[in-house]
Amino acid sequence: MQSQTSPLGEFDLIQRFFKTQSELMLAKNTSSVKLGIGDDCALLKIDPTEEIAITSDMLVSGRHFFPDANPEWLGWKALAVNLSDLAAMGAKPLGFTLALALPDPNPSWLEAFSRGLFAIANEYDCPLIGGDTTAGPLNICITAFGSIPKDKAIRRSGASEGDDIWVSGTVGDARLNLAALRHEIELSKEDLASIEAHMHQPTPRLNLGLALREVANSALDISDGLLGDLRHILKQSNKDAEVFLDKIPKSATLRKQTLAIQNQYAANGGDDYELCFTAPSGKRDVITKISADLNLPLTQIGSIKSMQDSAPEIHIIDNDGKELNSQQAASLLKSFDHFA
Secondary structure (H helix, E strand, O other): OOOOOOOHHHHHHHHHHHHHHHHHHHHHHOOOOEEEOOEOOHHHHHHOOOOEEEEEEEEEOOOOOOOOOHHHHHHHHHHHHHHHHHHHHEEEEEEEOOOOEEEOOOHHHHHHHHHHHHHHHHOOOEEEEEEEEEOOOOEEEEEEEEEEOOOOOOOOOHOOOOOOEEOOOOOOOOHHHHHHOOOOOOOOOOHHHHHHHHOOOOOOOOHHHHHHOOOEEEEEOOOOOHHHHHHHHHHHHOOEEEEEEHOOOOOOHHHHHHHHHHHHHHHHHOOOOEEEEOOOOHHHHHHHHHHHOOOEEEEEEEEEEEOOOOOOOOOEEOOOOOOOOOOHHHHHHHHOOOOO
16 A cells, blocks of 8 residues: 555544535435444444344454555455355344554545445445454454344354354365465466455345245354354354265355366365355255245255264265265365464
């Protein structure tokens, strides 16, 4: 981000790139927001039959994205990762706040960032209702709010023995894209173009989350790697799982790689923001219909088992139908660690 001859002040920055667009959104939708940007707090109108879902995600330059990342893509992704959390619990978006630290208030960077941010905000009817800006290392923190009918939230702790384990879309492409950017793997321009959105502009599965309210026993979004995230469901539900590597959904581009890379990236690549959920086997026809209605592939990859030891385990079945031993499984069970 290059320095400007006429640096923006904080309030000019907020007015120019955020407040005006927020007000345009709120003018079209006042169902849940009573007061937006401009006061000490935003005000939400709460339906007494609903519960409020709240999630917060931080994206740090050099940790979660490259310092020279496309700011328009970054604006999209910053909100998308929060909306994905709402989707996992079956919540409908109400609004979000943005806390933004900038090393330099570059107007061209802010123009692109806000364009991406409001593109996804408008697509999913989730207005910006407040936040803060300051000077500092580039850091983006969003808190999103959603609503769910009372007692209908899909939690991680509800998985039951015999449940099927499902995954939406495909997984592993974000990790493959990262490998290409790091020059670990060479991809053609066509292949890279086919997977870029998975890393830079993920699609939050909000419609799927709403459809799963009466179907899924448990769910989460896949942010740190499929199998590592699945273990969160198992830990909170006190269950084991059996997962078949060859059933994990992979794109045609990922399937061009070696089998080892396919399995590694799909199992623990992270940054996918698809949903992993469990549901009774008797709901398979309902889930098939949801998949058709949303035009979104939903793939059964395994099942929930009773816990056999003091800690939950994932029994991984390889492409030959054999269970991996603990040493073989270890690399597939790793997930992204924000402090590692």
